[in-house]
Amino acid sequence: MLRVLKPLSGLSPKQHSLGQLQSRYRYRCHPKNDGGGDGIWKTEEKKDGYLQLHKNKGQHLLTNQRILDSIVRKSAIKPTDTVLEIGPGTGNLTLKLLEAAHRVVAVELDKRMVEVLQKRVAESGVQDRLTVICKDALKAEFPPFDLVVANIPYGISSPLVAKLVYGARPFRSATLLLQKEFARRLLAKPGDSEFNRLAVNVNLVADVEFVMDVSKREFVPCPKVDSSVVTIRPKAEVPNVDLNEWWAFTKACFCKKNKTLGATFKQKKKVMELLGMSKLAGSNGESKDYISSTDNDDDEGESDEEEFSPSPCSEMGASSFKEKLMGVLKSADFEDKRPSKLSNEELLHLLALFNQAGIYFHDQSKSRNAENESFTVAYS
Numbered sequence: 564m565l566r567v568l569k570p571l572s573g574l575s576p577k578q579h580s581l582g583q584l585q586s587r588y589r590y591r592c593h594p595k596n597d598g599g600g601d602g603i604w605k606t607e608e609k610k611d612g613y614l615q616l617h618k619n620k621g622q623h624l625l626t627n628q629r630i631l632d633s634i635v636r637k638s639a640i641k642p643t644d645t646v647l648e649i650g651p652g653t654g655n656l657t658l659k660l661l662e663a664a665h666r667v668v669a670v671e672l673d674k675r676m677v678e679v680l681q682k683r684v685a686e687s688g689v690q691d692r693l694t695v696i697c698k699d700a701l702k703a704e705f706p707p708f709d710l711v712v713a714n715i716p717y718g719i720s721s722p723l724v725a726k727l728v729y730g731a732r733p734f735r736s737a738t739l740l741l742q743k744e745f746a747r748r749l750l751a752k753p754g755d756s757e758f759n760r761l762a763v764n765v766n767l768v769a770d771v772e773f774v775m776d777v778s779k780r781e782f783v784p785c786p787k788v789d790s791s792v793v794t795i796r797p798k799a800e801v802p803n804v805d806l807n808e809w810w811a812f813t814k815a816c817f818c819k820k821n822k823t824l825g826a827t828f829k830q831k832k833k834v835m836e837l838l839g840m841s842k843l844a845g846s847n848g849e850s851k852d853y854i855s856s857t858d859n860d861d862d863e864g865e866s867d868e869e870e871f872s873p874s875p876c877s878e879m880g881a882s883s884f885k886e887k888l889m890g891v892l893k894s895a896d897f898e899d900k901r902p903s904k905l906s907n908e909e910l911l912h913l914l915a916l917f918n919q920a921g922i923y924f925h926d927q928s929k930s931r932n933a934e935n936e937s938f939t940v941a942y943s
């Protein structure tokens with residue numbers, strides 16, 4: 564049986580405004596999926612046809628006018644701004660953005676959504692100021708923009724934030740509606756239970772500010788999770804660090820974020836991995852000093868494979884390399900510290916000490932062609 568969620572007649576005042584904005588749509592549950600799960604939801608057009616909403620594409624439409632207005636207000640859009648919107652859906656936010664901005668560039672994966680969006684925008688007579696890119700936002704090349712304002716599909720939060728903050732396009736701020744837990748992690752500070760590599764990597768290049776919480780009840784269909792709005796502002800000055808090296812370093816440190824760094828870097832697997840990496844860096848001429856001067860191993864001519872095989876020779880290399888790792892940690896009192904409690908300044912300092920000692924975390928030979936890959940691995 565169909566459960567009509569918000570019949571257009573007999574709406575409360577809040578739902579009336581939804582009715583006005585969404586003049587031609589009402590929402591109801593797919594007969595086979597009455598309620599939760601990853602089912603399909605339908606927006607039903609009054610006259611012809613209907614549009615299915617797919618939860619697996621993150622299709623949860625924000626329908627509360629007051630919240631949409633508030634997001635636009637908090638975004639501090641100037642009349643001359645070009646705003647990038649990721650996942651405009653049927654255009655609830657887009658119409659508001661077009662009232663405030665000079666131009667909106669909307670990136671939407673779903674062609675059916677694009678059709679509805681373009682129709683609604685045309686009905687408002689502002690289609691000249693809307694550019695639609697019908698592509699996956701993670702793959703699309705963004706044109707220049709001043710701001711990002713979006714209720715994004717939550718499934719792409721990490722790589723999308725990485726693409727924005729580490730991307731080539733400069734921008735003033737990104738005001739994003741995110742899953743509440745994800746927003747908490749972005750906002751976390753060293754010592755907070757949610758603090759992890761995501762916050763560390765974003766905070767290197769941007770400041771994140773909490774804007775407001777949004778209840779799941781404000782979306783159609785109602786998702787399982789609550790949301791929060793945050794504003795991300797790229798920092799004016801970014802530390803001078805090789806980003807590939809930084810990402811690989813934070814990945815190594817935060818693989819067990821509550822372990823001491825001493826315990827993390829003592830693990831045989833980690834030692835062997837870093838030994839291999841540092842040898843590669845050495846063979847590229849970037850550092851030759853990966854084994855302490857007291858080490859008598861002659862590793863010249865070893866293949867990568869041999870480096871990771873537990874031959875007596877590599878065992879010896881590994882043990883002196885491990886001593887070297889511990890020496891660096893001890894030299895600045897990091898051995899008993901936990902990454903989840905360290906500031907970015909402390910982490911940058913530790914990475915500099917490792918690199919000075921010829922210890923590297925990223926395969927330097929991959930740096931040149933790994934830009935896109937880096938976006939995705941930054942938070943993986």
Ligand code: SAH
Nearest residue numbers: 622623624625650651652672699700714716
């Ligand atoms: N912003 C709208 C809709 C949010 S739902 C509102 O607030 O009402 C999220 C939208 O993102 C959906 O329209 C979905 O089709 C779109 N989407 C999902 N994955 C995407 C991707 N990888 N790139 C671009 N858009 C995507």
